[in-house]
Amino acid sequence: MKKFLGVCLLFLVGASAWGATAEIKVGLKLDGSDFVVGERIRGVVDIANSSPEKVSVGYSNSEDSFFIEVFRASDGSQLTRTSDHPFVAQFRVDSSEGQKLETFLGDHYGLREPSRYLAKPVLVHGGVRYEGTMRAFDVVDGIHLVGATQLFATRKGLQREFSVVYWNRNHAEHVFLTARDVGGSGRVWETRDLGPILRLEAPSISILPRGEIIVLHRLNQDQFVRSEFWSLPNELVFRMREAVRDPETAGTARVRELYKEGGIKPKTNPWWKFW
Numbered sequence: 001m002k003k004f005l006g007v008c009l010l011f012l013v014g015a016s017a018w019g020a021t022a023e024i025k026v027g028l029k030l031d032g033s034d035f036v037v038g039e040r041i042r043g044v045v046d047i048a049n050s051s052p053e054k055v056s057v058g059y060s061n062s063e064d065s066f067f068i069e070v071f072r073a074s075d076g077s078q079l080t081r082t083s084d085h086p087f088v089a090q091f092r093v094d095s096s097e098g099q100k101l102e103t104f105l106g107d108h109y110g111l112r113e114p115s116r117y118l119a120k121p122v123l124v125h126g127g128v129r130y131e132g133t134m135r136a137f138d139v140v141d142g143i144h145l146v147g148a149t150q151l152f153a154t155r156k157g158l159q160r161e162f163s164v165v166y167w168n169r170n171h172a173e174h175v176f177l178t179a180r181d182v183g184g185s186g187r188v189w190e191t192r193d194l195g196p197i198l199r200l201e202a203p204s205i206s207i208l209p210r211g212e213i214i215v216l217h218r219l220n221q222d223q224f225v226r227s228e229f230w231s232l233p234n235e236l237v238f239r240m241r242e243a244v245r246d247p248e249t250a251g252t253a254r255v256r257e258l259y260k261e262g263g264i265k266p267k268t269n270p271w272w273k274f275w
Contacts, residue, residue, distance in 0.1 A: 023051035026132040028068065028103075028121040034138040036167055036176045037112055038191030041105040041137070045088055045121055048098040055125055058090025065124045070109050073116035073136065083108045111139050112188050142167045142176055148205045150213070155233040158184045164194075164203050164215060172196045175203060175217050177227070179236055189236045194227045195219070207231075212239075222246050 027046040035041050045066070049055050056062040068087050070079045087108060088101040105111065105119060117139065121132040142165030150160040159182040166175045175197045179189040194215060197203065203217035213229040224246060228239045 049093040
């Protein structure tokens with residue numbers, strides 16, 4: 001009889017836990033499946049509340065909490081957080097409602113080693129953990145194209161190593177600027193996606209005396225992209241990105257524009273005529 005009651009009790013606990021899990025769902029969708037070392041790794045958290053209670057996270061009177069656990073896929077070891085900042089902005093979700101929130105995994109974990117990782121969203125409500133599906137993603141070095149080293153007159157011994165790498169993203173080859181300090185804190189700065197590249201020639205990176213970092217890469221047959229950063233000992237700031245005309249094709253393009261503006265079609269000769 002005691003054994004029977006124990007089995008019944010176990011069944012009821014399991015059923016209760018299953019019912020609770022079904023009442024609140026939490027999900028995580030990442031922007032991609034692979035990221036270059038130093039990227040912030042953006043994702044969207046999806047909360048769906050089918051319970052009769054309100055879910056509240058981040059407010060002074062909130063007892064609920066939300067976080068994302070990250071594991072190394074090779075051995076299942078859990079990574080240690082590097083920041084105490086909240087994973088998402090504070091939120092409330094009433095009964096029968098849902099909400100989507102932005103998060104950046106690279107702001108909370110030191111994802112500096114190329115490897116495969118697993119991320120699991122967790123919402124704690126009423127003392128119960130509601131776990132979402134594991135999401136796998138890779139952190140990669142990218143393929144090196146060109147590099148440069150910046151020295152600082154006001155900070156002896158500090159060097160900043162810049163590297164322009166490329167990697168496939170959204171079915172196109174993109175270039176990224178990575179930066180790492182050598183001789184100081186060893187800080188890895190945020191990696192920037194500079195956009196698609198047409199790999200007809202190598203991009204260039206220039207370091208100006210006042211701290212401007214200029215990266216130039218080819219966007220298409222007629223245009224380059226010029227990306228500008230401001231690099232000082234304690235900061236690296238993205239300033240602007242603009243498309244600039246290739247000087248070798250700019251004249252031809254302007255002639256075509258003038259014909260179009262004037263409503264005149266350029267003269268064309270049959271292939272056998274040369275006059």
